[in-house]
Amino acid sequence: MTRILLLGGTGDALRLARGLGSSHVYSLAGLGRVPGDLQCQVRVGGFGGAQGLAAFIAAERIELLVDATHPYAAQISANAAIAAEQAGIPCWALRRPAWQAGEGDNWHEVNDWAELIGALGDFQRPFFTLGREPLAHLHEIPEHQHWTVRCLDAQASTDRAEIIGDRGPFDLEAERQLFDRLNCDVLVSKNSGGDSTEPKLQVARERGLPVLLLRRPLLPAVSREFARRDELFSALKTVGVDSSA
Template identity: 65%
Template sequence: MTRVLLLGGTGDALRIARQLGPEHVYSLAGLGKVPDDLSCEVRVGGFGGSEGLARYIEDQRISLVIDATHPYAAQISANAAKASNAARVPCWALRRAGWQPQAGDDWRMVDDWTELTAALVAFKRPLFTLGREPLAHLDEIPSQQFWTVRCLDAREAHPRARILATRGPFTLEGERALFSAEAFDVVVSKNSGGNATEAKLEVARERGLPVVMLRRPALPAVDREFATVADLLEALQVSG
């Protein structure tokens, strides 16, 4: 019988986890809400790098690793591929397609934080949708800027930033209301793909706002890649 270790933390991963029975394991890094309505085992916390993950795979008699982590969780994906190889079990990955610019979009592509901040010099009211990374740079906010940072982490008030501790999905109507209230002049985003947070791009397009887009990192080769949850679940059912 296949015993799955599902590496998650995304909405897509939760959809997969809801289809897993008690013999399988859903692993979370410990960020955000831990689901309490799953039939499978839920594990919270790290493994200690690829070597620790390989030991866990062997100790728990895992026979398939599924990487359904965020497209920007490059280190976790690298550890999953390396550990699976070391433990001699297959590794599958759910890798949803990124967003593509459409007519009317003004995307400025960047590779790291240094390029990102350089691309923001001319703006005053950026909306950051990168997760928690901007929180480490609040003391570096340029004098002409006021940041809005949307992420899962709640933080104390900051004189030059507003922290929106919230989780998607975000509706088009909700995003329109937020953009109107805050008067953003640029959006900062990862190219996460999917529908949960795409509405901000549509509103940016409607309002003629540029988007500073962080490119996706390179991810390791795995035994099988899937573009959709449905395709992965179908393959999992066939594999037994």
């Protein structure tokens, strides 16, 4: 049986981890809740870059590295590819397709935070669903704006910003009610793909709201890439991984 190290932090990774037996290792960076219902081993925290990850792979006799991290976790994915090559094992990656604009969508891509802030200049009530990054810029909110930031970390709101601590999957009707309450005039998001957080895009479409999307980073080449979780499950079974999910 092939012993795997699963790099996680996403809903897809957790579903994979729930199907793994006790011989495998599920790794989390430490953000958010640590699941307590897994049969596999759980490791929390960083490895110390690619070299540290390669050392862990060797020490734990890992035979397959599976990268199921967030599409924007570019540094972790780069470290995974390097470490697997150094350790002489394959690296597989679950890379879900990006969302694609459809009829009625008003989407605009930006490359980084500076470009995003420039594009937000004409709006008054942006709704950020980028994760933690906006929290470092709350002191920079323009006088004419009020921000809403949804991320994993709940913290006190201010008169200039509301901070919502929550994680997907998000229900479509609940998202509609949230947009009603916020009265936002632009949605700010990463193009994460998947269905867990997609309802916000449907609500934006229904309301004719513009969406600013942070462009996806380039990710390294790996041994095999999978667009869907079930495809990765099937491939794991061919190498003897005891996944029952």
